[in-house]
Amino acid sequence: MKQLVLVVIFVLILITSLVKNSTKEIEDQIFVINENIRPLKSEHEDVLLEFNYLSSPEKLVQYQTQYFEKDLIKIQIMNIKEIIENNETLEINDLISKNSNE
């Protein structure tokens, strides 16, 4: 009985040390990944800032007058349709339905 208890304790210690060892390895991997993500995140933020500036409404209006003055036209809201997927069939409705009371 005594021996059995000792064996159990020894096995538990062994398992604990193995688990601890593997978690340590995972922790190291997480740390390395985090460290690699950090500069990428910073780079992504800078690119996003540049994108936000270049695609700002002011810039888009500038590009429109520069390149697409005649190609881009304004669509009336009453002409915009809405596609609704309904049991494998597509239903096309007006986005804004004209009020019958008016």
Next chain:
Amino acid sequence: MNNKKNIILEEYENEFSYKKSKTNLDIQFNRIAFIFFVFLMISVIYSIQLVHLGSLKAEDSKEFLTINKNHRADMLDRNGNYLVKTVKSIDIGINPIEVIDKKKLLINLQLIFPDKNYVEITKKLEKNKFFYFEKKISSDNYEKIMLLGDKSIKSEEKLTRIYPQKNLFSHILGQIDDDNKGISGLEKSFNEKLKQTNEPLKLTVDTDIQFLIREELVKFQSVFRSKGSTAILMNVNNGEIISMVSYPDFDLNKREKIVDLKFINRATKGVYELGSVFKTFTVAAGLEEGLINTDTEFLNLEKKLQCGKSSISEYDNKIPSDLTVEQILIRSGNIGSVRIGQKLEIIKLKAFLEKIGILSKINFDIEEVGEPIPFKWGKCKLATVSFGHGITTTPLQLAKAYAIISNGGFAVEPSLIKSELKNNQQKKRIIKAGISEKINPILRKIVTTKEGTAGLVNIEGYEVGGKTGTAQKTIVGGYSKAKVNTFAGIFPTSNPKYVLIVLLDEPKTSSDYVYEYKNKKGSYKGTPFNTAGWTSVEVAGKIIEKIGPILATKYIEN
């Protein structure tokens, strides 16, 4: 002779014998117990303290966070676009005392920065006092200058805020000083939070809509030559501000000190007498108290009323003498509004205006908020307040009040910060059910009927409703000729989602501008009257025409 005297002492019997007192008190044992008790108490106190520290919530431990001097969180719009971003920049300074060979250093610097004024730099070097040589240096030049290996060249990391949308959100975002301290706008009111958190602050505003509204304000600034203008677009159900523009504005990237009053945030700080837009509140208060209904008739209305030294008259003499409540609001009748106000009496009208947040200073996300001018209520004041004169408020509070009146009577708090928590909160009713259902159709008729004053905002597809307000500006001891023209609109009136406020500060008529009629065919050249119906309503119409498709397609609620 030998008388010997013998003194015989009786044998002394000492009866004293030391005995231990037989008390029940065991001193030795109690001393040890006492020491143990003291130790026990100390350990209990220590354990309690440990448990307390361990149970502290994350929020409570905020105060222990160290504030990084060179950190400030970014701000995003509702679609995740940057409104302000922190970037690290490096300033290069020179400490002349540490320079070994001044001539050699100057030659090297001239090679890297050929465009600098070296006469001045030489003078600075002679003074033997530290000076900044180049601020916000580029990474290429930083590498080159550091490769010189001169001990006198010092680099200093600084924090810089970049505003990619330039002027667009100047009044909302505000500015910071050189010590990373917010001095206006959200930068000031959220100063500590921005310094402590790593997560960007997400706002409710939409960059595209803000741009389109600002563009219209800029365009009509030149048409109506106003001193300034403002527009607010807010969700009536949750108080989220989608756009808030105050013009003129300024480029935040220039980091200028703004002292000129013309740059004031008119949307929140400007306190104005707004005129007839208040008539909606008088009618709503009457309906709330059950004193009137929309079809209640007011007969034999005078054309002119005398109150003290001043007189109250209709702006249009063609207004009939017999009007229903609905007609009073549609035709913007002054005398009819006074009659409703008199029915309400001071207590009820005042309580209603307080309930919808008109009379007191609003609690808002930025600190630049104006306070309505307090006044003494009386019979004449009641009469003038009924049609929106002699009472002041800010455009932001006007937006809030129109939101409450049109959304079914639920309380809303205007906000610039996006929060899911707010959307999940249960709505609190502050106005009786059914009032909005009565008011909204009247606001729609002001736009659709020929008697209404806001026909120019009748843009097809959006069911716009609203009320105009033309007020003279107050000066010491009376009124000036300068006007404040306001339009307070809601759309779509069948199920209101947005409130739009457009205010023009001191507009003038334009002889060249061509109006396209909305309720009939044809156009009209030149502004016939300097009223809100011909100025701010036209601006509101153009704004809705531009932003309408975005609102209808981008913010479809499933």
